[in-house]
Amino acid sequence: MNKKKITLSIKIQLSILILSTIFIIVCIFSSSFADWYTSNIFPIWINTYGRFTSLFPFSFGEKLIFVGLILLGLLLVVFIYLLFSLIVFLFRKNKDRKFHIPVFIQKYLRFISWVLTIIYLVMNLNCFSLYQCSQMDCNHSYTLEELTLLRDHIVNKLNAYAVTFERDSSGNIIYTGDMESEAKKAMQKLDGLFERMDGYQVTPKTLDNSVFMSQQYMQGYYFPFSMEANINGLMSISNKPFTMCHELSHTRGYIFEDEANLIGFMACINSDDPFFQYSGYISVLNYVNNAFYKSVDIDTYRSHVEVSDLVWYDDQFLTEEAWDYVNSHSFISTETIKSAADTFVDTTLKVNGVEEGKLSYNHVVDLLITYHDYND
Template sequence: MRKFLLKRLLFILFGVVAYILTKYAQNHQDWAERYSRSVYPMLSNTVGFLPSLVEFSISEWLVVVVLLFLILYIVYYVRKVIISKGARRMIVYRGVMGTAAICSVIYFCFTVLSGLNYHRYSFLSYTEYHEENYSEEELVKLCKSLAHEMGQAREKSGEDNDLMLQAPDDFDYYAQQSVLSIQTLAKKYPILERSLYSTPKPVVMSKLMSRAGIQGVFVPFTFESDINVDMPVFMMPAAMAHELAHQGGFMHEDEANFISYLACREQDDPLILYSGLFLAFDHSISVLKKVDSDKASEIISSLSKRVQHDMVQREQYWGKYKGIISNISSIVNDAYLKANNQTDGLNSYDKMVNLLLAEQRGLEKYN
């Protein structure tokens, strides 16, 4: 009994250490930033190297294995409790302690491989822009500017091109280009420089991701960016760049969105540019709707027919997957974000607009 307890406590200590590190990072942003710029790159290169050598998502199947293990683990202890004639409390105790030990190790790995990055400096602190208060006029100007650029990029991608469709080799092409986009952007913002950016991976169970309302996910345990290949193809480049921003150590969703937008602008490919602009416009017009719905409707109606068609198709695609799974996913994601220094939860994604407005004001100032 004592030997069992000591073994489990040893593993549970990992969870205690992770908790202490997280609390320290929350109160010492300078330390968190130093960790993100020194220890994290080494860990990411070490852990991510082997998974980067294969084209399929290791993390996707790792999740399946872990879930099966947990189910078998629970079934094993429930069965032992049922068939045991005595010492049931001890069996329950051992099961609970084992679960706590597993969760502690997972929590520790998450903390050192990405969790501490939630408490680092903002990406904006490495740019010439500053986040301030912005007027409604500036927001309207931003939406109009993005709408205009979207129309131009969409026209270059081909008026007859159905952006809901995807050719078999599209994913590999955009995966490679997304890494190139981030690397090119890193020349302007060296904080994004990494010796290894693992190429985004397609997810076999993408329809399940669609049911959960998920475009992509960064898995820190393998440093893979897993992408939903079932969604409209014009959304993929921005989703890939977003997850690569997480790989680069920026975990806040608004910052990952902003980095994705900037990275997509580094490309000449019209669809990649369109993807980044679509992402930025989608969040900007969403914020404007809350401020002035009439002005937002006016800007949307001014969009080209092809852009409006893409927006309708996008809404129809995600609309058919709305249900219990997507609702549960939203609740879980909201709780996860709030637990990781993003108090706005799912609304954190829309905070990207503040960064876009900071860029707009900055460009106007320097030009």
Template structure:
């Protein structure tokens, strides 16, 4: 294909992508039942193919693609065909973007997990946030007593592989309680190039092209089971980060594995505490005092763990992720991760009045 033909083909792909996004943004909620069914079936086939090996297939494919790009660049430079190489890169990128949107990306415009479960959120008073934070602190305190600790009172967890085998159990339970969940049809895989992800601030990533839910093994231990369930939530079709976080909490608490239940309660406490801290530091301090020494030790250890990776690389990665989320109608960008507190407070209030 000649250079000009590649440019024209890329333009066509971009137009098709734009049309899909426009349809997704304007489509009524019922349409997403059909899209999600298509998306889940396609992802099931892909994850079935890639699931036969324990490693993340997409990492291998990405490496091969990079090596091929370098090789072809060298060849094109030698022959004076740089524009030809650039047009090839353009076609590849446009093709991947179209496939991403068609396979999974439109889930960003679908009904939220709250809408599917009939759980409404609204602006909350400081007192309501305070009560919810207390409730999740108590939940974490209770479950912490069932977990082993080290000499520093930091909670100890099983290794990555052991946890990964149990990650989908909560979704199996949820699928029997709610129509908006299905059994986890794929396992969680370990990211091999974890230092790169750690310095980028990435704890997990879902890849629609291969149907793989991937988690950084360097994620702080108390958050690891929760993160696994978060990435499996993306596999369920919940693209928004606050939705995936709430699904992760529900899946953790539905699990018969106490490691997952504690991770879910610990994460919920952290999100609600942070929300309260932003609104009223004095009340947040009161909630902090109710947290057990073990829970507080986990919070401190997590801060220490992630602090060593802070830097320019993480800032750039955060900005890129922020731009991606906003492009898919998540106006809060990276702040949407913490927006799960709204769901958690709504759940607390619903159970309080039940």
């Protein structure tokens, strides 16, 4: 009886799958190992692969997703063909010959298996392992006085900044600087305040297909398989500097959303660009203001400095014009996409050990009170 030999390709694939699985298991059971990996090995991918994808003026990861969808569509066609062929084979009268899969389909399935193997490896190296790192120490039991000081400080800063910017006829801020370069410089200035900030910073990219992103109410994405920080090009301009810095923090190994919020905020307010500073304060306004609102009675809330209408306008996710564009270019309703996206993000966070899911974003208030000097 002839036994088929395991090919070298299959042996390599199995080795990658086994080693990758061992790697993520070790990370799960040892946060110190995950910390070591993120500080010493993870930066290698930034300085090599991240440097390579930054050469492209477009989002390399977005193009990979497009290619992936094509491959998925072809895979569906292959399965339909195989199913149809199997049914024909089972019902034919002459069954002397064995069921045969065409060579070109065998090669395609092997290719897909390699693609899935690489995705599994990359996601473990560039995403799942980061969730096993130690989290920042912070003050989880702040006082109402501390919260009040922080809230009023942020509102006063925003109200003062809002009236200083040039605006178009619709009231939107006009920004003429190089936002991508400023975001990278702002992140580099955090070297010494946070770990892993030195070295090469990838270039933040604006996604071409921001309609689908807007329907998810997402401001940015970190693509682990391309080491890129991507932002929503349709969102209000005031959100963009912070979002760039937030997503860049993921490329430095800070995968938890509350920590990325803090780092994005700190990068913006320490920037030399007033618009970046404004964006940083806007990014945390709702978190802090909502926490304060829930902590006091309505009269106390109203007795404190009021957020100006101009700030509230700049704080919106999308302008009315942008929403009109999104709704006119959507194939599926925004409500359906938003609900599915919320479930996906919440589930993904919980699977990776973030028990509170999307609610963990609110922990940025704890981190702000711990790390930000709001008495300046």
